[in-house]
Amino acid sequence: METLTEERPPAPRVAESPPAPAARSTPVALLVAMRPSEWIKNLLVFAGLLFSQKLDQSPQVVDAAVTFVAFCAISSAGYLFNDLCDAPFDRRHPEKRRRPIASGALATPLAWGSAAVLTVIGVGVALAAVSAEVAGFVALYGVITVAYSLVIKRLVILDVMTIASLFILRVVAGAVAVEAHASQWLLLCTAMLALFLGFTKRRQEAMSEESMPAASSSVREPEATVHPAEPDAGAAGSQVTRPVLEHYSLPFLDQTVAMVTAAAIMSYAIYAVNSPLIGSRMLATAPSVLYGIFRYLYLIYDRQDTRSTAAILTRDPGMIFAGVTWVGAALAMLYVFD
Template identity: 45%
Template sequence: MSDVVLLKALRAQQWIKNLFIFGPLLFSQNLSNGPLLYLAFRAFVAFCMISSAQYIFNDIRDLEEDRSHPIKSLRPLASGRMKMGLAVALLIGMGLGGFLIAATISLPFLLIAIGYFVLQALYTVWLKHIVILDVFIIAAGFLIRVIAGGLAVDVEISSWLLICTILLSLFLALGKRRYELTLLQENASNHRP
């Protein structure tokens, strides 16, 4: 298996979402503070690992559905380019690694990382099938990242940053749903309610 397949399985292209962790550091004007920047970077790495574990969990859970989807069928597990055993090992390794890093940052950061993982697991198993609520769960993921960033570096998060994050994340989540409806057209109801 190539490195490209591995990165696709980990959804490395989605790690950009975890840059929201740096928001509180940036807006508290502490971006040039070396120790805080290092803490934020560790928080970013922890969330990248945890979110990758969550994406793999999603791919395992939705394997059969993904095989009939025009785009998701190209994912490593759905296309057969990755074996189930390796996917499970990656899920466990990335999850545990992310939580171990989170535990070295602070207890509040670890707890919010666990909360993020649990919320995303509930989304995969159940909440993504509830119209409108699914969009709010996606948006909540961005908000959790901002709050996690504030907890990691122990800075107060402005209400302005929280409001802007909520609005931007709702815009992104609704845009994602619209794109899916456009892509799937008449088959959309076979994939989402």
């Protein structure tokens, strides 16, 4: 069993054909396609509630919870839309081919219909239970997600910056929902941490692509090429499952990760020193942030962890420890020692 103090090197990987995906019932396939494990990212909507010291105010807690539900619905709609767009490429990936839409476990018409229903639920719940402004943020999230899936995901650097903007949007929407102010340093820190997660994810994907059999053609396609809905089956050798990765080199990604790591740490430190309500006492949470960032880098670089961001954050004992201690320290500084 893995511990925090004794790490084992990763077991050597043996190239083998992945097993065929197990058959799923339609409801289960739909739930899997909605990616509930990714909803952890929507917890950012509670940042405004936490840092404004309003956890003891029931109406604000309810508004934040409803906003969280709305973002879970709209983000799941986005995942369905993205998988519908990516299905032809996912079918050529040894892992992503197991996704419900790519594998055929979830019918395409049902996926389209579910995405539409989830979009209506997300915007409608926010509009009916919180405010029109929050509903606007939820709708904007959906628009950006569609733009990302159709075009932006093929644009190097802008793809990761767009993902980071969605993290900021969650924080702003959560603050608006509880009538709190999100400080500039909090937003900057959120952006830097989101860029950190985004570029480390690209590095994981780039390493994964390199480990796949080389393509028969070494011609790099233009950065913003729009791909046909179904790849040419004749291009049998091509193993590119995320075209933008052709424009990310490992040295570039390593340098970018180093830059955003430093920026994330510095911006959080400045925010912690200048916390609007409790000042520098927020520095008590800094050790957990530092450990979490260093642990994440260790998993990506040393252990070559290929799990999703959500899986690493929720399943790795070190990351869970960092998250729990950060929440505990933040609650103590904001609500106990204030």
